[in-house]
Amino acid sequence: MSDHRERLKLAGYKLTKARLAVLQVIEHADGHVTSADVLDGVALVDPAVGRASVFRTLDLLTRLSIVRPTYIGTSATPYYVLLPGGHHHHIICTVCSRVIEFAECGLENIAILLEERLKVKLTGHLLEFYGQCADCQDKIAVNNED
């Protein structure tokens, strides 16, 4: 939780009201928030915080791999997902846009392999599967029965 605050501090960034407000909103969300969600949430938590700072903070959190923007459903606005422990995994239904999270990915081994082979230093990852959820498969099956 508040180790996000630690990380900002350690990286040399000040713990300002704007940043704290954005973190609070993101941490209390269910894992997927649009920029609009964050703007609204921050307006409630601390009305004095300006819109620009919200975007600046989202960028900062992205650079620190605390958060990651991704598309869900319509390509309109990005969703920001928390990367607790540096990673996140989910399935996006391409029909109803539902998001199904799952815990494991077994990617630690690949990460280590890539770090050695490519001389990179990895801080996080996001794994997304696309497809149809159980409900949408059912609906499609039903529709085809006519």
Add this chain to the structure above:
Amino acid sequence: MSDHRERLKLAGYKLTKARLAVLQVIEHADGHVTSADVLDGVALVDPAVGRASVFRTLDLLTRLSIVRPTYIGTSATPYYVLLPGGHHHHIICTVCSRVIEFAECGLENIAILLEERLKVKLTGHLLEFYGQCADCQDKIAVNNED
């Protein structure tokens, strides 16, 4: 290559000039294009195609898992990556925004496991790692030597 055209057809979509133009531009790119890139490319390939149709087509290709929007570097505009064979894997350097692609992911097994366990039908996936590329690590190391 042209099996993208097949897939559109099979899914019941017409092979219009707009869609063909977008496909051509995307297929001849290096794997990462912004919407602006596609707009510019299409304007060259077929000036009669309107902007709206480019966006409509990008949405369509996304729903078909032919392409996937993602963020690279600044959170400004999405990049569209081709998902040849339904998947794509890359490392994004959070310092210089360089993209390093890699072939292997060993995710087939996980995909099958998830399909069974969650009753979903998966059509593709995107795996992104975040971290620092070799060059950026060197630069950071040098800077810290002062």
Add this chain to the structure above:
DNA sequence: ATTTATGCAAAACTTTTGCATGGGA
């Protein structure tokens, strides 16, 4: 005290819509 970050409000873009028309199958 310093330096970093902020708020504000306008400017710059990007995407989406609505509707009459054109073009694939």
Add this chain to the structure above:
DNA sequence: TCCCATGCAAAAGTTTTGCATAAAT
């Protein structure tokens, strides 16, 4: 022929900028 898809141009949003001021350390 029929219905899907398009082009156009305006509308709707979303992000970004520039700069004087505030506030963290």
